[in-house]
Amino acid sequence: MAKTVTLDGPTLAWARGQFARYYAETAVAPPHRFARREFAAFPFSTETLMRRHEAFRTVEEFRAWLPREVPRHVYYSTAYYRKPSEPTMAAKEWLGADLIFDLDSDHLRGAEHLDYAGQLARVKVKLRELVDDFLFGDFGIDPAYTSLVFSGGRGYHVHVRNEAFLRLTSPERRELVDYLVGSGFDPRDAVTASSAGGPSSWTPSDASPDETGVPGRGPGKVRQLAPADAPGWKGRTTRAVLDLLAHWEAIGVDETAKEIAALGMGPVRAKRLARMFVEEGGSRRVRTSLSLDVFDKDLPKEFWDAVLARAAIRVEGETDAPVTTDIHRLIRLPRSLHGGTGFRVLPLTRETLEAFDPFRDAPLPSLVEERQRVTFTTAVEYPFPEGVRGTPGASEELLTPTALFLVLRGEAELPPSPG
Known part of the structure; x- marks a missing residue:
């Protein structure tokens, strides 16, 4: 996970309030076989301390958790456990795990020379290659067992739920990664x-x-x-x-x-x-x-x-190997909010991926007239539909989701309260 910007005072209260409203108004769907999963979260108050080993028996329990806790980041296990709430892996009793591929702009060659929007565009191209050439092509995975997810941050996750991969060990998953990166190929x-x-x-x-x-x-x-x-x-x-x-x-x-x-x-x-x-x-x-x-x-x-x-x-397949090989991995919960951007972690299909624009489709739903004044702490420029460009010290009223994005990234702050 990328470093989370620490918030305090009115800025913390305002940002947490945006998340609280989202979770109060949005019925986030639990993942497949959720009762066999571990859930974890970073709260707004202690961004460095993850609360783990949460488990839910019913959809109602799960849906009550998010509005009650208002987490800044939310995760769930790619693994299935007999006892997911137990505090140790041995006690949890591993039953299998989804096959996960994580494409993050951090792992793309040359990404350090691109801005955030450019990185997201580049990683989307790599996602197409991973899915079309490797997963659907070379591996012959049925698209019906595959889901794509925008991470809300710097890339995408690919979830493969298929009995053929469920009980693969970590070394066996490593072999898949080796193939993706052309390891051993002359x-x-x-x-x-x-x-x-x-x-x-x-x-x-x-x-x-x-x-x-x-x-x-x-x-x-x-x-x-x-x-x-x-x-x-x-x-x-x-x-x-x-x-x-x-x-x-x-x-x-x-x-x-x-x-x-x-x-x-x-x-x-x-x-x-x-x-x-x-x-x-x-x-x-x-x-x-x-x-x-x-x-x-x-x-x-x-x-x-x-x-x-x-x-x-x-053409080297670029994927985060530890994510794929870790059979106990925690991954971001689809439709939760990313605490570093305020973007929704959005499930996609191969068809909807083509038109997907993170700056248009991932921000919080917002009424057009809902705006928030912020002061830029650094020079910014992002391709949101409204267009965002600012210089340090300048103030501007922005759509609330856009303001939230900049605040969570540490690129803007709320102006001081009058008086």
């Missing part, structure tokens, strides 16, 4: 020797590698990338290589030479290769034939090593 395995007829005749080959580090030609053979629709990481690497080549065509020789040099080539050789790919049609020929033998001379081994390795990195 990107050169996406290159094979095939018949000269082209990509349509692709078959695996045991030809030994030649001086380029990829399978040798052999009699009547050419070295080819696996088909783009080949299953698993081979096809995924090919698609990334083709995207990279198309990218080089688009940016031209000079910029391509810089990128190739960054792969470890000397500047002279990088410029020559850039011309070969861009001006002499090499990229187009590779993309058309998938053959690595479209040039008069072999490309150096280090070039393909670097290109293929970069291709694998460009």
Whole structure:
């Protein structure tokens, strides 16, 4: 969980009041098999002390808990227990656990250079890849057993509830994560020797590698990338290589030479290769034939090593491994409020994900005329529908959910009370 901004005085009372009203007016649905789950929460008064081992036998008990406690953060166990309220894991008696994937902007390469809105947009792209390519694609998981959840903070959670995964151990779940991140996959395995007829005749080959580090030609053979629709990481690497080549065509020789040099080539050789790919049609020929033998001379081994390795990195599944492998994990409760943003933790489907906009859809429901004046403590700019931009020390009346978002992030505060 991200560091929670400490609130005090009137600001604490006001923020807690917004949460109290939400929980009083919203019948938050309990999760699947809730009576076998542990629940936990951080209260507003002691944000560093989690209250754990809560359990509920009825929907009424569960729904009474949130308005009574008004927690700042709410969690429930991905695991099912025979005795969820017991204070130790051994006493709880583990029965199984949902399979959970956590995509958080903290784990995305380059996310540190993006603002909050940019991070959320980037992680949404990664979520599509995780769900479509890996879970529904490679793993063959039925979408009916899968739910997507916006975390209310920096990313998304994917919940898989299926008997096939229920009793997987932590090491077994680790194997799934290893596959997602391509652990143990050599990107050169996406290159094979095939018949000269082209990509349509692709078959695996045991030809030994030649001086380029990829399978040798052999009699009547050419070295080819696996088909783009080949299953698993081979096809995924090919698609990334083709995207990279198309990218080089688009940016031209000079910029391509810089990128190739960054792969470890000397500047002279990088410029020559850039011309070969861009001006002499090499990229187009590779993309058309998938053959690595479209040039008069072999490309150096280090070039393909670097290109293929970069291709694998460009599509690497990025998920928080401890969340997936921890069979006792606590995860945010859907439709609860995130104490660092005031956003709702919203369940989504693969279909509703496309149009989902956190800044439009996740804030608290609010009447248009309900506003709150705040003073900005730092420069801010966010793509809320009303548009939010402020400088330190400036005051502005904002829609209450927007004001709550800024206050909880420590980027604004309530102005002093008059008198």
